[in-house]
Amino acid sequence: MSAALESRGLGRGIETCGAWLLAVIWILPLVYAAWTAVHPTAYSAHFVLDAPLTADNFARAWDAAPFARFFLNTVLLVSMTLAAQLVLCTLAAYAFARFAFFGREVMFLLVLVQLMIMPDVLIVENYRTMNALGIVDSILAIGLPYMASAFGIFLLRQTFKTVPAELDDAARVEGANFLQLLWKVYVPLARPTYIAYGLVSVSYHWNNFLWPLIITNSVTTRPITVGLQVFSSVDQGIDWSIITAATLMTSAPLLVAFLLFQRQFVQSFMRAGIR
Amino acid sequence: MNRANMHVWGWLLLLPAAALLALFTHYPALATILHSLYSTARPNRPSRFIGLDQYATMLDDPVFHQVLWNNTIFALGTIPASIALALLMAVWVNDRLAGRGFLRLAYFTPTILPMIAVANIWMFFYTPDYGLVDQIAGLFGFARHNWLGSRDTVLGCLIVLTIWKEAGFFMIFYLAALQQMPPNLAEAAALEGASRWTFFRRVTFPLVMPTTLFVLINAVINSFRLVDHIVAMTKGGPDNASSLLLYYIFEVGFKYWDTGYAAALTVVLLALLAGLATAQFLYLDKRVHYR
Incomplete structure (x- = not known):
């Protein structure tokens, strides 16, 4: 102002x-x-x-529960989910932005359904599906429902649509096929969107709790949020000093990253919010 | 690329994402309707078709009525307050007040912490006698109170915590909207001698209306989606006074393993979300016509 x-x-x-x-x-x-x-x-x-x-x-908190393992699980979960999201959303967004295929509008509406009906509320049926697939209590099962992300597809499609057609044509004259085009032109130009989406996704899955709580039941699969909850509700009675220490420990990586890259975080969340 | 290739490649690129979406969003949304028409399989009694019996049970289930009521109170308690605070925060942070870096940091930090961690910290505040709330209340001569253990206060405690957690997140969207406002509006208003309040009421607030609607929809979704703090702090108690719809689904589905009834409850939740989606669609439609 x-x-x-x-x-x-x-x-x-x-x-x-x-x-x-x-x-x-x-x-x-x-x-x-x-x-x-x-x-x-x-x-x-x-x-x-x-x-x-x-x-x-x-x-004392570190010794009282296998936090190292919980951290490892969370890191695995977050990186696996993000990697899958980036690949799947890039391909789908590219299709929506640049390919006039049959049924595009209907498919796009079907994708947007996930913005309202998130995997977070479909816990009963998704548990049934994971059970049928035989992957209950695995890190894959925690991330799988989130890997095709409507939010990511939407965000990248918006970005890809702003790529000028001349760039597209120029690369094609050079003899690039459309996958090279995607990799050499679209992906580099969408860098800020990738960073924004990445930060939002990482903090979402680092913090996610209810679905991981339901789908995991052993030390080797539980992410840090579930580990913290099991630790503070069962092991500690009411020793608040230890519980708060454990709590800060679990949030520390995100908190430190946020303090270091504050501007980047805020701008990323802002970018992700503008539709 | 010829036209036929366009169709083939478009579909091939979309296929992996579409398959996963179908399997974990569309299929479960439809399957839950089907499964709600069947009884829950028990060791001695396989699942069988029972029509709308689950829904009849639901109508007579006092806990279901309670959680719907709680969810309404929770939504009404959290949404207007966190949106108003978010807008206030955004105006202040956008306004280059002294120390705005610190202000932005302070407002936004709760957003990036896990809800489960936040719930652990706040649980200590609400502890009778030792907790921060009782200690401060004690200074003013109030008697001790079991904040999370009493039917009258437990939902209020969760509402306060949720407002604290969410306001900074919504602030970001307002901040984005404010930064896109043309600066000459403020200059013109200053020349006219408009007060800051008038400017806010007549210019800022109407201009960020689309953001308010966007935030509102997200806030409503969140009030049905987020129950982490209930798992950590109250387990829905005492006597279901703090249970919300999704928490009740979680309890029925994964504590009592009554998956048939849990499916029926999920249908209600999906119907609520679908209603919200329709409302948003109709509104967006209207906005397009206005242009």
Whole structure:
């Protein structure tokens, strides 16, 4: 907004105070969690400046459950899902953007159905299907329902449609076939969209919980969110310091990545949101 | 490429994605309708066709009525509040107030944390006696209260947590819309001597209306889709006071293993989402005509 409407002394001062107050309220739960995690249990709800710092809670949480394995499972899940999504969505989006095939409009509407009816709500039937396929309790089964992503197809189709036809023609004159065209022209031009979609997808699947909870039941398949829930509900009783330490630990990779690439994250989410 | 090749290659490129979508979105959506007409298979009694019996059971099921009511309250409690806060946050962050980097960080951070982690942290706030809420209330002389253990407060606690988690996410969409607003609008308004409130009410708010509708639809979907915090914090209790429709489906399907009834409940959820999709479609249709 222009400087003209901004600078209005008192009103602006009040607004700045309001904005900061809201920000402090918003960040407080995390600051609080961090406080609990780095202090001995006795200080978990006792705020004094000279409280001793400790990394003990993290060490105890790490030893109390196979978190290394949970992390590995999540990394496998997230990278497998994203890789499949990128390939499948690129091909489908290319078809929708550049091939006038029979039934294109109907198929596109059928793809968009998934924006409303997400795999998240089809848990009962998808469990039945996984059971029939014999892959219950596998990392593949967690990611499979999400691999053909309507959101990804939609986003990439919009981007591909903005590629100028002249570029298309020029490459064709050079003798490129349409798969080379996709790889050499469309994919590089859609880079920002890929980054945006990638970040949204990674944070979605890193955080996903209900479906992984249903479809997994062993240490070798459970992702970090399910591992955390099993850990905090069964093993720990009410030792909040350890639970918050484990909680921060599970969110740490995303949180650190977010703090480092904050602008990129926010812009990616923005890009993904503009339709 | 000739015309026939165009059709063949178009379909071949689409096929892998279409097959997976059909298997894990379209098939289950249709299969759940079919399966809702059959009884749940038990060891001594195979599944058989029972027509609409599951739905008759549903009409008489007090828990079903309760979760629908809870879901309505939950949606009404979370959606308007988080949308209003999101818009406020976006205006502030967009406005180059002092420290806007920190403001944006603070508002957005809850969005990227797993709901399950957030629920763990907030559970401690709501703990009787030791929890932050009781400690602060204690300073003002209020008696201790079992926030998550009482029928009257449990849903409210989940609503507050959800608003905190979602507002920053919706802020992003508003921020995108605000940044596309032409700056000369504000300059013109300043020349006219319009107050900031007038400008917001007469210019900003109408201009971001499409974003509001987009966010609204996402918020409604989320209120039916997200139950992670219920699993972590309350398990739907006490006495189903905090159970939502999807959580009830999860309970019926995977705790009582009554898959027939769970299928029927899923049909209700799908019908709600389909209704929402139709409403959105009709609205978008209208918007196209306006142009």
